[in-house]
Amino acid sequence: MLEIGKIHTLKIDRLTANGAYLIDTSLDKPVPVFMPRRYLTPSMRRGTNVQVFLYRDSEDRLTATTEIPRVMVGQLARLKVVQNTRIGAFLDWGLPKDLLLPFKEQRYPVHPGKSYLVAVYEDASGRLCATTYIEKYLQPDSPYHKHQIVNGTVYLVKNGVGVFVAVDNRYSGLIPATQQFRVYLPGEVIEARVINVRQDGKLDLSPTKDIPQQMNIDSERILKELQQNGGFLPLHDKSSPAEIKQTLNMSKKAFKRAVGRLMKNGKIKQTPHGLRYTETQN
The missing domain is CATH 2.40.50.140 (Nucleic acid-binding proteins)
Known part of the structure; x- marks a missing residue:
């Protein structure tokens, strides 16, 4: 057949x-x-x-x-939007006839020139189309383990839940809301660290490095923020997680680790009102 x-x-x-x-x-x-x-x-x-x-x-x-497209029926690929029309968006998939992404298969607005992760399916009339509803095309049995670094494409962002990522554009991954320290957009390609492999094989991810590496990054971020604000930062142990996240894009736990390291190294001091450079840093 x-x-x-x-x-x-x-x-x-x-x-x-x-x-x-x-x-x-x-x-x-x-x-x-x-x-x-x-x-x-x-x-x-x-x-x-x-x-x-x-x-x-x-x-x-x-x-x-005889030309072979970038993706077949039942497969996933990150494709660029060529144009939006009255029937949907058309995607470049390597053939003269562009691939239709119908409006009903767009879970978010798509824009010409931007690339998004889609799956290809055959519709009821026998035409090939694309969809951004890709969950059923993802596999749970990834080969990755805790602490490994992976790459993937953001395909959905849910407030209070987190950022859904297709690792290798193939496996199910999630950056939980507690690990989300910035805005992510559908179609964005990211690097993340596996922090947990669930029983069903799906991956929990974090955009942060392992603790020693991340402490270095967070420490430098705090010092840079101090430098840009005249040597003072109105954050301290009693600051809320939301204040820290808004100012530094890090969790309160990461903030306290980095502050502890900087204080131990004599680079900053903590006051009731916030962080200051030590005199030797001014």
Whole structure:
């Protein structure tokens, strides 16, 4: 059976002025599939086997091409928006005919020139389309373990829940809200650290490094903020987590660790009103 959106090896049954008609010789009653002339090469003859990708052209005809798109049916890929139209957005997926992302499959607004993670599916009429509702296409059984660094694409942000990330554009990951210290946007490519592997195989992630590395980063961030504010920062042990997050984009726990290190190294001092450089730092 010929499946749209997938690669097949078909035989050239006959050549015409406009192209060739291909058939699947394993079928009892093969249906000819048209391949436009631009995909023919001098070595192709009647009886030649050709590896092709099947899709429907602008007139909804089943069509073969020797060009292979960046993503197949049932797969995920990060694709760039070419344009928005009255029926949805069109994405560049490597074929002359762009891939439609219907409005009903857009869980957030998409913008021309930006790339987003989508899955490809065949709609009820047999056309290939894209969707941003990708959860069912993700796999839970990732090969990653706690403390490993991974890369992925943000595909959903939920207030109070966190940032949903497709690790390797393949596995389910989540930056919990407690680990979210800045604004993330759908389509953004990020690096994160695995902080937990759930029983179902899904990954909990953090944008921070391991503790020793992160302490260095956080310490430098505090010193930079002090420098930009005349040597004083109105944050201290009694500051709320929200105040610390708003000012420094870090958790209160990370803040206290970094402050402890800086005080131990004699670089800052803590007062009832906030942090100050030590005299030797002024």
